[in-house]
Amino acid sequence: EAEVAQSPRYKITEKSQAVAFWCDPISGHATLYWYRQILGQGPELLVQFQDESVVDDSQLPKDRFSAERLKGVDSTLKIQPAELGDSAMYLCASSLARGGDTDTQYFGPGTRLTVL
Amino acid sequence: SQKIEQNSEALNIQEGKTATLTCNYTNYSPAYLQWYRQDPGRGPVFLLLIRENEKEKRKERLKVTFDTTLKQSLFHITASQPADSATYLCALERAGGFKTIFGAGTRLFVKA
Numbered sequence: 429e430a431e432v433a434q435s436p437r438y439k440i441t442e443k444s445q446a447v448a449f450w451c452d453p454i455s456g457h458a459t460l461y462w463y464r465q466i467l468g469q470g471p472e473l474l475v476q477f478q479d480e481s482v483v484d485d486s487q488l489p490k491d492r493f494s495a496e497r498l499k500g501v502d503s504t505l506k507i508q509p510a511e512l513g514d515s516a517m518y519l520c521a522s523s524l525a526r527g528g529d530t531d532t533q534y535f536g537p538g539t540r541l542t543v544l
Numbered sequence: 545s546q547k548i549e550q551n552s553e554a555l556n557i558q559e560g561k562t563a564t565l566t567c568n569y570t571n572y573s574p575a576y577l578q579w580y581r582q583d584p585g586r587g588p589v590f591l592l593l594i595r596e597n598e599k600e601k602r603k604e605r606l607k608v609t610f611d612t613t614l615k616q617s618l619f620h621i622t623a624s625q626p627a628d629s630a631t632y633l634c635a636l637e638r639a640g641g642f643k644t645i646f647g648a649g650t651r652l653f654v655k656a
Contacts, residue, residue: 432587461644468648469648470548470633470635470646470647470648470649471588471633471646472646473643473644473645476643484642484643486643519587519588521587532590532593533590533644534590535587535588535589536587537586537587538585538586538587540585
């Protein structure tokens with residue numbers, strides 16, 4: 429069964445350093461999501477792509493976070509500089525959804541980020 | 545803005561009993577309501593989706609109801625098993641591809 433791949437699974441960094449996370453969605457999935465999940469809370473959408481275009485990045489802290497999906501396939505989320513409050517699980521998800529339809533979101537295993 | 549309320553306290557039940565989890569929302573009625581399961585340290589896994597014009601949806605031992613008047617969804621697991629122990633997340637989405645909003649989840653423990 430196809431899965432969403434993420435790497436690394438765990439990342440420990442010091443504040444003010446740069447970190448990057450990678451996501452490879454299920455083949456053929458048009459929509460890709462990056463979520464942040466703080467312990468004890470639900471996932472919060474950071475950015476949503478349809479193919480290579482951003483459709484929602486309203487909750488992305490753009491002064492330090494950036495995301496790209498250049499060829500409409502895999503995606504990278506970057507934080508520079510990292511802050512203590514960025515410690516969380518970063519989840520990537522993908523779905524077939526296109527053009528405003530809803531569809532099942534398939535989540536990857538996540539990247540656990542710890543900022544010291 | 546939309547808010548989702550799920551029981552923050554863990555639900556403890558005995559194996560074989562029916563577990564019932566609640567999801568309440570404020571503000572607008574969503575076009576779609578979804579339930580996900582999440583195990584510790586892992587990503588959520590989709591379970592069921594119910595649309596605003598549907599009252600009930602079933603899948604094996606799972607049942608979801610959707611009451612747009614009460615602004616509430618109930619998620620039932622019948623004949624619960626210890627393997628059902630996990631956190632269950634409620635998620636809402638408006639029509640037109642708006643972002644999905646997740647609740648904080650309810651932790652379920654099923655004792656053998």
